[in-house]
Amino acid sequence: MITSITDQIRFQTADLPPKAESIRTEVRDFLELELSKISPVKRSHSWEAYDPDFSAKLGEKGFIGMTLPTKYGGHGKTFLERYVVVEECLVAGAPTAFHWVADRQSGQLLVKYGTEEQKKEIIPKITAGKACFAIGMSEPNSGSDLASLRCKAEKTSNGWLINGTKIWTSNAHRADYMIALFRTDPDLNKKHGGLSQFLIDLKAANGITPRPIKNLAGGENFNEVSFVDVEIPEESLIGPEGNGWKQCTEELALERSGPERYLSCFYLLRKLIANLKKDCDPSVKARLGKQIASAITLRNMSLSIAAQLEDGQSPTLPASIVKDLGCQFEQELPGLAQELCELEPTMEGIGNEYQQVLGNLIQVAPSFSLRGGTPEIMRGIIAKGIGIR
Amino acid sequence: MSELTDILQDSVNKVLHEKLTWDSLKSIEENAWSEDLWSELKDLGLPTLFLTEEQGGMNASWQDAYVVLRACGRFAVPIPIPEAIIANWYAREANIQLPDNCWALVDEKSIDVSAKDVSFNDVGVPWGRLANYLLIIGDNNLRVAEVKNKSVKKQENIGRDPRDLITGEAKILEEASIDLCSNSLLYLGALQRSAQIAGAASMAFDLAVKYSGEREQFGRSLSKFQAIQHYLSDLAGLVASVDAISLAACNTLDSQGLRKNSHNSLKAIAAAKCQSSDSVEKISRLAHQVHGAIGFTYEYGLHYVTRRLWAWRSEFGSSNYWGEFLGDLALDAGENGVWPLITK
Numbered sequence: 001m002i003t004s005i006t007d008q009i010r011f012q013t014a015d016l017p018p019k020a021e022s023i024r025t026e027v028r029d030f031l032e033l034e035l036s037k038i039s040p041v042k043r044s045h046s047w048e049a050y051d052p053d054f055s056a057k058l059g060e061k062g063f064i065g066m067t068l069p070t071k072y073g074g075h076g077k078t079f080l081e082r083y084v085v086v087e088e089c090l091v092a093g094a095p096t097a098f099h100w101v102a103d104r105q106s107g108q109l110l111v112k113y114g115t116e117e118q119k120k121e122i123i124p125k126i127t128a129g130k131a132c133f134a135i136g137m138s139e140p141n142s143g144s145d146l147a148s149l150r151c152k153a154e155k156t157s158n159g160w161l162i163n164g165t166k167i168w169t170s171n172a173h174r175a176d177y178m179i180a181l182f183r184t185d186p187d188l189n190k191k192h193g194g195l196s197q198f199l200i201d202l203k204a205a206n207g208i209t210p211r212p213i214k215n216l217a218g219g220e221n222f223n224e225v226s227f228v229d230v231e232i233p234e235e236s237l238i239g240p241e242g243n244g245w246k247q248c249t250e251e252l253a254l255e256r257s258g259p260e261r262y263l264s265c266f267y268l269l270r271k272l273i274a275n276l277k278k279d280c281d282p283s284v285k286a287r288l289g290k291q292i293a294s295a296i297t298l299r300n301m302s303l304s305i306a307a308q309l310e311d312g313q314s315p316t317l318p319a320s321i322v323k324d325l326g327c328q329f330e331q332e333l334p335g336l337a338q339e340l341c342e343l344e345p346t347m348e349g350i351g352n353e354y355q356q357v358l359g360n361l362i363q364v365a366p367s368f369s370l371r372g373g374t375p376e377i378m379r380g381i382i383a384k385g386i387g388i389r
Numbered sequence: 390m391s392e393l394t395d396i397l398q399d400s401v402n403k404v405l406h407e408k409l410t411w412d413s414l415k416s417i418e419e420n421a422w423s424e425d426l427w428s429e430l431k432d433l434g435l436p437t438l439f440l441t442e443e444q445g446g447m448n449a450s451w452q453d454a455y456v457v458l459r460a461c462g463r464f465a466v467p468i469p470i471p472e473a474i475i476a477n478w479y480a481r482e483a484n485i486q487l488p489d490n491c492w493a494l495v496d497e498k499s500i501d502v503s504a505k506d507v508s509f510n511d512v513g514v515p516w517g518r519l520a521n522y523l524l525i526i527g528d529n530n531l532r533v534a535e536v537k538n539k540s541v542k543k544q545e546n547i548g549r550d551p552r553d554l555i556t557g558e559a560k561i562l563e564e565a566s567i568d569l570c571s572n573s574l575l576y577l578g579a580l581q582r583s584a585q586i587a588g589a590a591s592m593a594f595d596l597a598v599k600y601s602g603e604r605e606q607f608g609r610s611l612s613k614f615q616a617i618q619h620y621l622s623d624l625a626g627l628v629a630s631v632d633a634i635s636l637a638a639c640n641t642l643d644s645q646g647l648r649k650n651s652h653n654s655l656k657a658i659a660a661a662k663c664q665s666s667d668s669v670e671k672i673s674r675l676a677h678q679v680h681g682a683i684g685f686t687y688e689y690g691l692h693y694v695t696r697r698l699w700a701w702r703s704e705f706g707s708s709n710y711w712g713e714f715l716g717d718l719a720l721d722a723g724e725n726g727v728w729p730l731i732t733k
Contacts, residue, residue: 002406004463004591005598009625011633013452013640024732091728266728274724283709285716290708292715293663295731296656297634304633321626382622388598388612 005386009317013300014307020080027085030061031092041348043093044267044357047260048221048364050171051095052132058089058096059129064103068111073124079310083259083303090263091270097171097221102126105254106133106179110199113239113247118199122177134202135255136166136180136225137248144377146181147191147245151227153182153198160198160237162207162230168371172223173210178202179251181244195244198236205230217363250314255372257305257319262298262326264368265333268361269295271354272337284340291336294329298322317385324378327369334362393447397438398456404433405464411690417467418549422519427468436473436492439481446477451639454478455584459635462588462701465693467550469493469516471581476524478577483531483565493520496574497527507534508558511542517553518543522562526574530566534559546704548697570649578705579662580642583635586665586701589694590628593676596691597621601679617679624675631665631672653733656718663711669702 034057035043042049058064066082068074089096096103107126110118125131142149151164162182172178178200185194202208207230212220239247269291276284301322308315334345337358343351345359369375383389408426417423430436435457440446447453454474461471473492480487493514501508502525514520518541525532539557546552570576598621601612611617638654638661645651673695677684684691702708722730 001592001595001599002402004595006591006594006625006628006632009629011629011636013633013637015640015644087732270724270727273719273722273727276720278720280720282713285720286709286712287716288719289659289712289715289717290663290667292719292727292731293634293660293667293708293712296637296660297630297664299731300637301630301633318629321629324622325626325630376619379619379622382625383618386598386621386625388601388621389618 011301011304014303027088040353049095050097055098055129064129065127072119083306087259093267099129102133105251132175134172134175134178138168159233162227166225172225192245197238197244256323261323264330275354320378320381331368401460409464439478451642455639458584459588462585463592491522511554516551517555533563546700548700582701583661583665587632587635592694594628597676597679627668634661659711659714666702667708669698
């Protein structure tokens with residue numbers, strides 16, 4: 001075999017342009033100032049920590065909606081400039097959950113498929129860090145098999161009528177908007193073709209009841225959301241009817257390709273380093289160093305994807321690879337920390353910062369390989385990409 | 390990628406694919422050499438690709454050289470082309486021209502250089518049995534020496550590539566100063582092996598994909614089984630990551646050099662060899678698992694790459710060695726410095 005199948009999944013090294021690098025210091029200085037009063041446990045939650053005040057301040061600095069067009073109040077910056085802001089926020093443990101989804105995918109989606117009115121009304125709120133978005137994809141009986149979903153939107157004389165249930169919907173109990181995937185064609189044989197995407201104003205619509213679901217660590221971020229005869233206006237449909245699956249796939253490429261897929265535990269790695277002695281056992285150093293090597297590798301791959309996005313490509317296969325590898329990396333870190341350092345994981349307020357952060361992340365780490373698509377799904381996409389499925 | 394990278398990629402892969410069939414690898418393994426292959430690859434200008442155009446080379450960058458080093462791993466090249474490439478990089482750095490067939494690299498620390506002519510005792514040199522010259526790498530200088538007499542303890546690594554120990558004397562022909570970091574040979578050796586691992590890993594993966602499509606059990610090809618698909622997806626990710634980090638290290642070396650203050654280059658090379666050595670275990674295990682018993686036979690040639698993967702994994706520093714190197718950097722950098730260590 002002269003050429004390799006892997007030639008099509010090569011991660012060309014991408015260097016950040018000087019204008020992207022120059023943002024870094026500005027972001028670091030801002031974060032150092034803003035985060036000093038936030039508790040270590042909240043910081044370790046990072047992109048799952050909800051803090052509208054912080055998001056508004058970040059928006060004021062011009063660090064949200066950076067790639068969105070200036071015409072609608074975005075900043076018209078490159079994906080690589082946004083990349084620097086996002087990775088700095090993750091590593092510093094900034095509470096970014098309020099604006100995370102809007103900044104990462106909803107804004108992009110609206111720019112591409114939304115109406116002129118939607119863009120004019122909503123994009124400025126996103127860039128200001130004042131719009132929180134939820135993603136309505138999973139349902140009680142449609143998890144990894146998303147296309148089997150049954151939540152339906154029926155056309156009425158002046159809009160759409162929604163009935164059904166969504167689940168694992170982060171922040172639905174406090175978000176401003178939800179972008180959701182509903183079945184608009186009841187023929188289940190049409191699977192993908194019968195799905196459409198909708199923008200729902202959660203503050204305006206009636207008949208939507210979010211029920212927070214407590215997770216094993218005690219947190220209440222995600223919800224089961226029931227829709228009972230919810231009437232939404234005609235223009236809530238995003239993109240053409242029946243195009244929802246394709247749009248969702250594009251959204252998932254953004255959702256899966258970012259640095260949050262390997263950096264969720266980086267704050268813990270920092271705290272671990274603070275609690276290891278410089279003259280610790282060489283085998284401990286070697287284990288730590290292997291994590292550093294993996295982090296450097298994953299960052300190179302992740303950055304390469306950002307450059308591909310900037311080029312206008314849709315790197316579904318590379319993104320699935322980085323999500324799969326990145327998730328293994330971040331999920332292993334709490335367990336590894338326990339092996340390298342004798343300090344026990346503790347509840348918030350007890351023990352030192354490292355112990356509290358470990359206590360939190362070791363409990364939430366199982367979710368890392370569930371959110372945004374499981375490894376089983378990622379490997380299915382990779383198998384398709386390399387031509388065996 | 391530069392135009393030169395593309396040309397090298399196409400031409401080298403094509404030639405190596407034609408020349409290094411499993412049959413020819415078997416025969417070269419028995420004879421420990423192939424003059425025919427050596428002269429063909431020399432005619433292509435591979436050993437001298439780093440030399441400037443005036444020196445008769447291609448003025449290649451490390452990213453250009455990477456595709457050749459990787460191809461050498463992919464096709465299990467059983468002669469010291471990678472070593473010759475690195476020897477000529479040193480020649481370009483020192484601005485000297487090497488004698489023909491000067492590719493045996495040795496560290497000054499392993500040679501007695503106190504007299505005008507040097508002596509060496511049980512020095513490890515890949516393909517040392519054929520070395521007529523030594524390129525002796527010191528921290529500040531480079532010496533070209535012609536071997537006057539030598540005795541050889543013939544040895545091979547598990548890839549069956551010669552890893553001889555040589556004893557004897559050599560005459561210094563030329564000495565030149567270089568401005569490089571300490572132990573440059575260790576770093577370049579590690580990078581070379583990383584690139585070779587990336588290549589060999591890509592071949593192990595391709596063979597596994599091909600075989601899984603051809604072999605049928607329970608009425609369907611192996612590649613249709615989800616368990617096998619997951620093995621192969623896992624493999625694809627590992628192979629891509631080893632390739633990405635090795636290429637990135639070459640990129641850093643191109644922009645930052647290998648001088649005393651090129652900390653980012655040393656770190657990038659450490660990360661590359663740590664990651665590639667660490668991945669070898671899983672890559673070779675999965676590739677063999679997909680192949681079943683046939684991959685364990687000598688007749689089927691998966692072993693030409695997997696045996697080399699196992700050998701290269703340990704040469705020029707294991708993942709533990711480079712892990713400790715990076716662990717020290719991380720502990721020195723501390724809680725606030727570890728992220729900047731990664732982004733630089």
